[in-house]
Amino acid sequence: MANKEKTKEEPYLLNDDQNIDEVETSTVNVTSYDTTKDEDMEQLTNDIKKIPSNNSDSVSYDDKENKVKIKTESKIIKKNDVINILKNHNKINLSESDIMSILEETQNPIMKKSELIESIKNNLISEANMNDNVRRSFESGENDYQDILGSDLTNQLAQEAFEEIADNIRRKTGKRNVTLQDVQSLLGNSLMAAAQEEYRIGTENLERKAVNMIRKQYNIPIDAVEFDAKIVGLPPQMLAGQDMTPQQMEQLSRQAGIKVGKINREGLKMSKGEKEPPQDKTHEELKPAIKRRRLTNAMMHGAARKSQNLHHLDDQLREENPELGRNYANLMAANDANYFLIDDETIRREGESGIHAGNVKLDLSNPEKPKIIAQGMVFPILLHELSKGVVELMSLWGLSEDPEERKYVLDKTDNLASETNDIRLGTKIWEKFVAQIPVNNQEVISLTWNMLQELPDNEYNQIIEGLISGSGDAQNKVRRIAEEALEELQREASEDVFGGYDDSPEDEDEGDTLTPPEEGEEEDDELSRLIKGDEPEGEDEIDYERMSKRDLEIAIDDALDSGDMDLVRYLGSLLNKK
Numbered sequence: 001m002a003n004k005e006k007t008k009e010e011p012y013l014l015n016d017d018q019n020i021d022e023v024e025t026s027t028v029n030v031t032s033y034d035t036t037k038d039e040d041m042e043q044l045t046n047d048i049k050k051i052p053s054n055n056s057d058s059v060s061y062d063d064k065e066n067k068v069k070i071k072t073e074s075k076i077i078k079k080n081d082v083i084n085i086l087k088n089h090n091k092i093n094l095s096e097s098d099i100m101s102i103l104e105e106t107q108n109p110i111m112k113k114s115e116l117i118e119s120i121k122n123n124l125i126s127e128a129n130m131n132d133n134v135r136r137s138f139e140s141g142e143n144d145y146q147d148i149l150g151s152d153l154t155n156q157l158a159q160e161a162f163e164e165i166a167d168n169i170r171r172k173t174g175k176r177n178v179t180l181q182d183v184q185s186l187l188g189n190s191l192m193a194a195a196q197e198e199y200r201i202g203t204e205n206l207e208r209k210a211v212n213m214i215r216k217q218y219n220i221p222i223d224a225v226e227f228d229a230k231i232v233g234l235p236p237q238m239l240a241g242q243d244m245t246p247q248q249m250e251q252l253s254r255q256a257g258i259k260v261g262k263i264n265r266e267g268l269k270m271s272k273g274e275k276e277p278p279q280d281k282t283h284e285e286l287k288p289a290i291k292r293r294r295l296t297n298a299m300m301h302g303a304a305r306k307s308q309n310l311h312h313l314d315d316q317l318r319e320e321n322p323e324l325g326r327n328y329a330n331l332m333a334a335n336d337a338n339y340f341l342i343d344d345e346t347i348r349r350e351g352e353s354g355i356h357a358g359n360v361k362l363d364l365s366n367p368e369k370p371k372i373i374a375q376g377m378v379f380p381i382l383l384h385e386l387s388k389g390v391v392e393l394m395s396l397w398g399l400s401e402d403p404e405e406r407k408y409v410l411d412k413t414d415n416l417a418s419e420t421n422d423i424r425l426g427t428k429i430w431e432k433f434v435a436q437i438p439v440n441n442q443e444v445i446s447l448t449w450n451m452l453q454e455l456p457d458n459e460y461n462q463i464i465e466g467l468i469s470g471s472g473d474a475q476n477k478v479r480r481i482a483e484e485a486l487e488e489l490q491r492e493a494s495e496d497v498f499g500g501y502d503d504s505p506e507d508e509d510e511g512d513t514l515t516p517p518e519e520g521e522e523e524d525d526e527l528s529r530l531i532k533g534d535e536p537e538g539e540d541e542i543d544y545e546r547m548s549k550r551d552l553e554i555a556i557d558d559a560l561d562s563g564d565m566d567l568v569r570y571l572g573s574l575l576n577k578k
Contacts, residue, residue, distance in 0.1 A: 187334035233259025273411035288457035302430025307387035447485035
């Protein structure tokens with residue numbers, strides 16, 4: 001420590017280059033900022049960022065005037081000054097221990113100006129900024145997608161995903177600068193409110209509703225797939241801080257008016273396994289299969305995230321429980337943000353402690369009728385897991401027919417540690433795939449996905465990686481496959497309509513055949529739906545069809561706030577096709 005500056009408080013150097021011995025102590029007030037005004041604090045933040053590295057300005061807080069001041073001819077800012085600045089910034093909600101942790105992260109009594117600014121920024125959601133450890137892992141390439149996509153492409157995806165998530169959470173909180181505490185508060189409050197309302201109205205009805213929605217979304221016949229869907233409620237660790245027996249959880253449910261339960265993640269692997277390759281194969285030879293599975297897992301999560309919004313389409317929920325829909329939207333937005341605001345180690349610890357939001361697994365013991373077993377804390381999470389199960393079922397053709405190769409690949413890919421980045425990146429990858437589908441129709445998307453699974457590993461990987469990088473060749477290949485899928489579905493629909501219909505008096509809802517069109521009738525409804533998608537009339541003023549996903553989410557929020565549930569339903573249908 002320098003001899004010139006002897007105080008009880010350890011100083012923090014704001015200048016990047018100057019030595020502490022060169023510090024002067026005289027100060028002159030340059031500008032004052034009112035901490036109660038957003039525009040002043042925004043200006044202060046901008047002014048701090050503009051201070052050149054060789055400038056001698058510093059910042060302090062005037063307790064009497066409630067002003068933040070930039071001062072010249074001083075290269076030192078003390079701990080208490082920084083604490084006061086942060087604590088009196090009306091958009092930052094940090095405890096003193098949190099602030100001290102920020103200041104002491106360098107384990108050095110002197111903090112450079114650039115380090116201080118970065119520490120402040122890392123506690124806010126701002127452009128291109130996320131949890132410091134997460135951000136560094138993507139920027140440096142030191143993450144588990146390094147061998148899958150390379151560092152540059154992985155970082156590009158992460159930044160794109162976070163920018164969209166950050167924008168969404170700003171709208172949900174109504175704040176420009178959003179802290180991790182804000183996100184955790186939104187998540188906790190929305191989850192608790194949603195769980196209480198679900199307990200009141202009964203989870204069994206919601207479970208049936210979730211299965212029906214997923215069947216309709218993916219056009220799954222009753223006899224094709226069996227579903228076992230459960231809303232398990234909140235884990236006892238979240239409510240009571242400890243594990244409980246089933247009897248204790250039942251008692252707590254009655255007392256708290258919230259369903260309490262635990263996600264069954266039996267057999268869940270926490271990290272990548274150490275299984276050896278099959279005898280006739282090497283790890284290098286199986287790398288393409290491993291890459292394929294990781295990309296497929298990510299896209300499964302991306303597809304499932306779209307189904308989180310299906311609750312917007314239920315008339316009963318919208319009309320009877322509009323606040324429940326808002327809570328669903330808020331908690332899922334906060335959950336998405338958490339994956340970028342919490343580091344991998346914290347996520348791992350929570351997973352190992354038994355706190356899981358949901359789970360899905362496939363039961364293939366009956367090859368004639370596979371079973372999707374899904375659990376979720378609350379309704380939208382159950383929708384997410386059910387959708388993930390359906391997409392996984394459609395992805396089985398992408399796995400090796402050799403059981404030993406299949407086990408080896410899954411040993412390296414299907415685990416909780418890998419799932420973290422699959423979730424972070426999967427939505428953007430899925431969006432880049434769906435963007436090439438020429439029509440807004442889930443049947444066409446599903447069949448295109450099925451046809452993509454039939455490709456060899458290397459070709460599949462090249463196409464998906466090409467979609468991520470914006471390759472025109474990859475985009476054209478997916479478009480051609482999608483056009484083949486559309487032609488096949490149109491052909492099937494035409495055969496159903498014109499190839500033979502049953503005169504037997506069956507109930508209309510239970511029959512699979514279509515009635516032929518009347519003479520003079522315009523294009524058949526089924527063919528029209530495949531080509532153009534469902535489209536309500538009377539929406540000429542605003543072309544919602546051309547809206548981006550982000551704009552549709554904003555429009556849904558506005559419609560929910562105004563109580564226009566018909567518009568919510570229509571916008572939700574468009575959003576789920578994006």
